[in-house]
Amino acid sequence: MSALLEVNDLHVYFDTPQGVVRANNGVSLQVQEGESLGIMGESGCGKTVLFLALLRLQQPGRIVSGSVVFDKQDITRLSESEVERIRGRDIALVPQNHATALNPAYTVRQQLAEAMSVRDHGGSVRTLFRLNRRTADGAASDEVRRVFRDLGFTDDRLLARLLQSYPHELSGGMRQRVLLAMGLLLEPRVLVADEPTTALDRATRAQSLEMLRKLNGKLTMLVVSHDLQAIENTCSRVAVMYAGRIVECGPVREVLREPRHPYSRLLIAAQSRTRGVPLADVFTDTSDLIEFPSGCPFHPICSQAMPQCSDEQPLEHRVNDVSVSCHLYGGEGAPC
Ligand SMILES: Nc1ncnc2c1ncn2[C@@H]1O[C@H](COP(=O)(O)OP(=O)(O)O)[C@@H](O)[C@H]1O
Ligand code: SF4
Ligand SMILES: [Mg+2]
Incomplete structure (x- = not known):
């Protein structure tokens, strides 16, 4: 079955006086019709830029390469008037700000x-x-x-x-x-909601989440949230983003209960402790998106880093229904 929305190796850069910020540095994901995908990752990892790029609203950022295929059309290649027809009625964004x-x-x-x-x-x-x-x-x-x-x-x-x-x-x-x-x-056919419940009080948040949960299966949704419970209740799959890439993606219960990628483990443990409070620059800062370390960008702080991690960028590996970009799952290193 072909996906309703497919992002392939998307690179979105910002030119700044400090250097080029690689806000999306090879994002790939697929969303099937009727599915809801949650996206987690600490502040500054590129979630909002990704959502804006889906609608070609990422300016002043530029889409350098990759594709965003919605219903078989590559949005990155459409004319402005063609994209305008998709915005709102096909893909609607509930913005973060x-x-x-x-x-x-x-x-x-x-x-x-x-x-x-x-x-x-x-x-x-x-x-x-x-x-x-x-x-x-x-x-x-x-x-x-x-x-x-x-x-x-x-x-x-x-x-x-x-x-x-x-x-x-x-x-x-x-x-x-x-x-x-x-x-x-x-x-819309796809609702893209960027932290839709962060400013809500507890009771209202629960009602809004319940509404999103009811929409699960009826509407295709992408939801960014720092709230593990919100992701678990409203999404069928979850993607974990780090330094402009998706590092792990799979069924929500499997990823939240048994995260495989070392970064996912750290993030999920930290978010369980902070109960959904946005994590601001806990593990990275913006300069990391300008000067990426070689190999796996997480290797300088990864407790399980191996010699190859500083040289080779990890490929995506399948573990059951989950995809993980980490050398631990490449066949040589045993999954732990
Ligand atoms: N207009 C901009 N100019 C320069 N850098 C930007 C701009 N917008 C976003 N960025 C950078 O892109 C990166 C990703 O930002 P964003 O997608 O907003 O993160 P988040 O995951 O918190 O939503 C950050 O490093 C941010 O500083
Ligand atoms: S590839 Fe290596 S450094 Fe990166 S997360 Fe996996 S073990 Fe850690
Ligand atoms: Mg954001």
């Missing part, structure tokens, strides 16, 4: 109405964030009410007030729910 993603000049109602207009009549999804027309005010449509109810917003009076609000009047958690609602109202 809720503080700036909504347009400060328009009410929540106007921005949700624009999302539905893009879905029903086409148009540029960029207008979602740069509205240029006014939308009539009125009662919340049944559709909007249903989506917000699913996101745990059950009081109609509060919903009416929310819809009349401007983004700066809302808390971070509320803005995050509006962005999630907007993504869901677009009814």
Whole structure:
């Protein structure tokens, strides 16, 4: 079965005064229709850049090589107007930065109405964030009410007030729910959610996760989260990212219970201890994405590094249903 979305050896670089930042340095992954894939990795490893590159929104970064094949079309090779047709209706992004993603000049109602207009009549999804027309005010449509109810917003009076609000009047958690609602109202074939629950309080987070869990199997999803429980509850597979590459990928329960890659083990143990708090530069810093060590980029801090690790970049190996990029699984070294 061919994948609905396939990323092949994707390289996305940023030119900075300090040097070239290789934010995605050979990312490969596949997502089947109806599947939800979680992506984990510490802060700065390239998750957001990957999600933006799926929609060709990675500027000022440049896609240097590789492909992003959605429904048999390579997005990296399409014209801008062709990509514009895919954004929003085929692939919708729930962006990480809720503080700036909504347009400060328009009410929540106007921005949700624009999302539905893009879905029903086409148009540029960029207008979602740069509205240029006014939308009539009125009662919340049944559709909007249903989506917000699913996101745990059950009081109609509060919903009416929310819809009349401007983004700066809302808390971070509320803005995050509006962005999630907007993504869901677009009814995309693929929903790409970049840390969709980090600003939410515990109860609201549980409701939003429950909604994402219910969508598992109905919608194709890619979800970045620091929350192991969120990944376990909402995703069928998980990919672990380190220094701009996927180092391990497989069924969620297998990877979370028995991580194979030494970095996955460290990350999962650390995230269990910090209970989903984003890990900022615990094992790397940005300079690592400019000056990569030779061989396996994890070798300077890997407790299981072998002589070949500093010379040879590890290939991908299969262990049961899991793929792992590590020399421990190459046949010579025994898996531990
Ligand atoms: N506009 C930019 N200019 C330079 N470097 C950038 C830019 N955006 C992201 N990066 C770098 O790309 C790397 C990956 O960033 P990002 O994908 O945002 O990480 P995360 O995994 O936390 O989402 C980081 O080193 C970051 O500093
Ligand atoms: S390839 Fe070597 S250095 Fe890299 S994670 Fe595996 S054992 Fe550690
Ligand atoms: Mg990010």
